[in-house]
Amino acid sequence: MSSLIPSLTGLAYDERARRKREFGDDVPVVLLTGQHGLGRSAVLDGLARHYDRRLPLAHVRVVAPGTASVPVPVVPADTEGVPAAPAAEFVQVLERIVCALAPGLGLFPVLLPGLFAVSGWFLGDADERDAVCVRQARLLIACGLLAGAERDVARQWSERVEASIADAAGASAAGVAVEDDDGSQPVTAAILRELQSLRGLVTARHWYAQRHTTPDGATGKLDALLELGRRFHRGGDYQHAVENTLMAAFLEEVATAYGWVRSMNREPWPLILLDEAHAPAGQRFLDLLLEHRATARRPHRDRITVVATRLGDVPQDEAPQAVRRELADLLPTGGGARRKQAAAIWQRAGHDPSAGLLVVPLTPLSRDEVLSMLDRASVRLLHPHLASALHSLTGGHPAASTVLCEAVVHAARQNRKVAPRDLLDLPTAQGRPVTQVLLEDLLPDRRQRDRLLVLCLARDNETAEALAENLRLDGPEQLPANAAAQYLVQRQWQQTVPAEAPLVESRLLQALLVHEARRTSPPPDDPHSWHQIHRFLHLHHVQRSANEEADALRHSLAAGNAARVVDMLADEFGAEEAEQSVQHWLQCLRDCATAPTPPSGIAEWSMNAHEDAVGWSDHRMEIALGEHAARYAHLDEAGRCINRLLHALWYLSEPYADPVIDPDAETLCQAVGDELGYLSRRHRTWYAALGRAARDWPAAARKRQVLPVPASEGS
Numbered sequence: 001m002s003s004l005i006p007s008l009t010g011l012a013y014d015e016r017a018r019r020k021r022e023f024g025d026d027v028p029v030v031l032l033t034g035q036h037g038l039g040r041s042a043v044l045d046g047l048a049r050h051y052d053r054r055l056p057l058a059h060v061r062v063v064a065p066g067t068a069s070v071p072v073p074v075v076p077a078d079t080e081g082v083p084a085a086p087a088a089e090f091v092q093v094l095e096r097i098v099c100a101l102a103p104g105l106g107l108f109p110v111l112l113p114g115l116f117a118v119s120g121w122f123l124g125d126a127d128e129r130d131a132v133c134v135r136q137a138r139l140l141i142a143c144g145l146l147a148g149a150e151r152d153v154a155r156q157w158s159e160r161v162e163a164s165i166a167d168a169a170g171a172s173a174a175g176v177a178v179e180d181d182d183g184s185q186p187v188t189a190a191i192l193r194e195l196q197s198l199r200g201l202v203t204a205r206h207w208y209a210q211r212h213t214t215p216d217g218a219t220g221k222l223d224a225l226l227e228l229g230r231r232f233h234r235g236g237d238y239q240h241a242v243e244n245t246l247m248a249a250f251l252e253e254v255a256t257a258y259g260w261v262r263s264m265n266r267e268p269w270p271l272i273l274l275d276e277a278h279a280p281a282g283q284r285f286l287d288l289l290l291e292h293r294a295t296a297r298r299p300h301r302d303r304i305t306v307v308a309t310r311l312g313d314v315p316q317d318e319a320p321q322a323v324r325r326e327l328a329d330l331l332p333t334g335g336g337a338r339r340k341q342a343a344a345i346w347q348r349a350g351h352d353p354s355a356g357l358l359v360v361p362l363t364p365l366s367r368d369e370v371l372s373m374l375d376r377a378s379v380r381l382l383h384p385h386l387a388s389a390l391h392s393l394t395g396g397h398p399a400a401s402t403v404l405c406e407a408v409v410h411a412a413r414q415n416r417k418v419a420p421r422d423l424l425d426l427p428t429a430q431g432r433p434v435t436q437v438l439l440e441d442l443l444p445d446r447r448q449r450d451r452l453l454v455l456c457l458a459r460d461n462e463t464a465e466a467l468a469e470n471l472r473l474d475g476p477e478q479l480p481a482n483a484a485a486q487y488l489v490q491r492q493w494q495q496t497v498p499a500e501a502p503l504v505e506s507r508l509l510q511a512l513l514v515h516e517a518r519r520t521s522p523p524p525d526d527p528h529s530w531h532q533i534h535r536f537l538h539l540h541h542v543q544r545s546a547n548e549e550a551d552a553l554r555h556s557l558a559a560g561n562a563a564r565v566v567d568m569l570a571d572e573f574g575a576e577e578a579e580q581s582v583q584h585w586l587q588c589l590r591d592c593a594t595a596p597t598p599p600s601g602i603a604e605w606s607m608n609a610h611e612d613a614v615g616w617s618d619h620r621m622e623i624a625l626g627e628h629a630a631r632y633a634h635l636d637e638a639g640r641c642i643n644r645l646l647h648a649l650w651y652l653s654e655p656y657a658d659p660v661i662d663p664d665a666e667t668l669c670q671a672v673g674d675e676l677g678y679l680s681r682r683h684r685t686w687y688a689a690l691g692r693a694a695r696d697w698p699a700a701a702r703k704r705q706v707l708p709v710p711a712s713e714g715s
Contacts, residue, residue, distance in 0.1 A: 037399030364396025377412035389420030
C-alpha cells in the first residue's frame with residue numbers, strides 16, 4: 001500500500017514529499033479484504049499515522065448495530081495518528097467524515113443541514129435525545145459554529161432545542177403560526193430553527209428543493225429540509241433516495257472546496273479510511289459512492305482517496321466488474337513506467353458501480369517476515385528453526401504471529417530458551433497466556449468462545465451437539481453447537497459445513513482452542529474437565545456406531561489412558577481370525593494417534609486399563625524409544641511393539657514434530673518404519689499391507705502428509 005496510496009494522493013508515504021498523481025479524475029475505491037487478524041486495521045492505522053496533518057484525513061471504524069457503544073480509542077498525546085471513530089449507521093459515517101474533514105475544508109453549508117434534518121428523537125426519549133445531541137454538538141464544533149467541550153456544547157444544544165420545542169408548542173396552542181413548522185415532527189423543526197440561528201439555511205433549502213419533487217400543489221409551501229427528514233424516516237425507497245442525496249451533497253461540496261486556487265497549488269484531496277466496511281453502514285457508504293462515480297455525466301468528478309477494509313472476500317456476483325489485484329502487483333516497477341503501471345493496476349472496465357472497486361486481498365506473512373520479527377531476541381536462546389515452527393503453527397496469520405513473536409522476544413529477554421514445543425505455553429509481556437490473549441482477540445464473543453473451548457474436542461457437529469447436551473450448555477439458542485458453528489461462519493473462519501464435518505476447521509484456531517481447553521481444565525472429577533469430556537466422547541462413539549472405534553480410541557488416548565488403547569490394538573492384532581481388516585486396524589492406529597495430549601500432572605502411571613489416568617506426563621519420546629519397557633512387562637513382544645509404535649505416531653502428530661525442525665522427530669520416523677516392519681513379520685495375513693505401511697508411513701510423516709492406509713492382498 002505504501003506505493004499505491006502515494007499515486008492516488010500525490011503525497012509520499014515515508015517522507016514529507018510530493019509525488020505525481022498517477023490516476024486521473026477517475027480513481028478507484030481500494031478495498032482490503034481478508035480473514036480476521038490478517039492486518040486490515042493495521043494497514044489503515046499505518047496510513048493514518050503517515051498522512052495525519054498532511055491532508056484532510058477521516059479515519060472511521062464502522063461497527064455493526066448493537067456495538068455502537070464501543071469507545072473511541074484513546075491515543076496518547078505523543079503518539080502520531082488518528083484513532084478510528086466508531087459509527088453504526090450510514091448517516092453517522094457521513095457525520096464522522098464531516099467532523100474530520102471540516103477543519104481542513106471548511107463548513108459544509110448543504111450537507112450539514114441535511115444531516116441535522118434526518119437526525120432527531122421522539123419527544124420524551126431522553127437517552128435518544130442525549131445521543132443525537134452529542135453527535136450534533138460534534139458537528140457544530142468541527143464546523144466552527146459553536147465552541148467548547150463536546151459534553152458542554154451537547155448539553156447547551158439540547159437545552160436550546162428543548163426550549164424551542166416548548167416555545168413552538170406554546171405558540172401553536174395560542175393559535176400563532178410557527179415559522180417553518182407545517183405540522184411535521186416538532187423535534188426536527190426545532191433543530192433546524194436553532195441551526196438557522198447559527199447559519200443561514202437558504203442555500204441548503206434551495207439545493208434540496210432542486211433535488212426532490214414536492215407533492216402536487218405543494219410547490220413553495222414545504223420546507224425542503226423538513227421534507228428531507230420526513231422522507232428519510234419513512235424508510236424503504238424514500239430513505240434510499242435521501243441517503244443518495246446526502247452522498248451527492250457530500251461529493252459536490254468536497255469538489256467545490258477544491259476550486260481554482262487549490263488546484264493550482266496541487267493540494268491533496270481527502271483520504272478516507274473506512275475500517276470494517278462489511279458492516280451495513282460501511283457497505284452502504286461504498287455502494288452509494290460507487291453509484292455516483294459510475295454515473296456517466298456526473299457534474300463533479302471527485303478525487304477522494306477511499307481505502308476500506310472488509311472481513312472475508314468479495315463474491316464475484318456481488319462485484320462482477322471489480323478489479324482484483326494481489327499485493328505483489330502493487331509494488332513499484334521503477335523507472336518511467338509509473339503511469340503505465342497505474343493503468344495496469346486499475347482502469348474502469350464497465351458501467352457497473354463495482355467497476356470502480358480495486359479489491360486487494362491481504363496475504364499471510366512469509367517465514368522470512370516471521371524471522372525478521374524474531375530478530376529482536378537473542379539468537380543463542382532461540383531454536384534455529386523456531387521461525388519455521390511458528391509459521392507452520394500460525395500459517396503466517398499476522399495477529400497470531402505478532403503475539404507469539406512478542407512472547408518469544410519477552411521470554412528471551414528473561415534469559416529463557418525457547419523451543420518449538422514451548423510456543424503455546426509462553427506468557428505475554430503482561431504475564432497472560434498467549435492462547436488466552438489470542439482467543440480473546442480472534443473470538444471476541446465470550447459466550448461462544450467458552451462454548452468452543454469444550455466443543456472443539458468433539459469430532460464433528462453432531463458429536464459436539466451431544467456433548468453440549470451432556471454438559472447442559474445454556475443460552476438462548478436451541479442448539480449451542482450449531483450457534484457456535486454459525487458464529488465461526490460469521491467471523492469468516494469457515495463456510496457453512498455439514499453435520500459430519502469438524503466443528504472448527506481452522507488449524508490455527510483448533511490448536512489454540514485445544515491448548516486453552518487443556519490449560520484451563522478443572523479438576524478431573526468436574527463434569528467439564530478434560531478427562532470427563534473425553535470419557536463421555538469415548539462412550540458416545542462406542543454407542544453410536546461400531547465403525548467409530550478409531551474415534552473411541554482417540555478419546556481414550558486423549559484422556560491419558562494409552563494402556564487401554566494398546567490393549568485393544570494388541571488384542572485385535574493377535575486374534576487368529578481377526579474380525580476386522582488390516583485397513584481398519586491401521587486406520588484406528590493412525591487416527592487415534594492424532595489425539596490431543598492430556599493436561600500434564602503429577603500422578604502415578606495407571607496400570608489399570610479400565611481407569612483413566614488422573615494425571616499425565618509427556619514421556620512419548622522415551623516410550624517410543626523403549627526406555628520405559630519395564631512398565632509394559634505384561635505385554636508380549638507384539639504388544640510392546642504396538643505400544644512403542646503408538647507413542648511414536650502420537651508424538652509425530654504434534655505441529656512442532658517436524659523432522660526438518662526436530663532431530664528427535666526424524667529418529668521416530670525411522671522407528672515407525674522399523675516397528676511396522678517387525679509387526680509385518682509377526683502376522684501371517686497382514687504382512688503385505690503392514691510391509692507397505694512400513695515403507696510409506698515414514699516418508700509421509702517426514703513430509704507432514706496424511707499416512708496412507710494400504711489395502712490387504714485379498715481386498
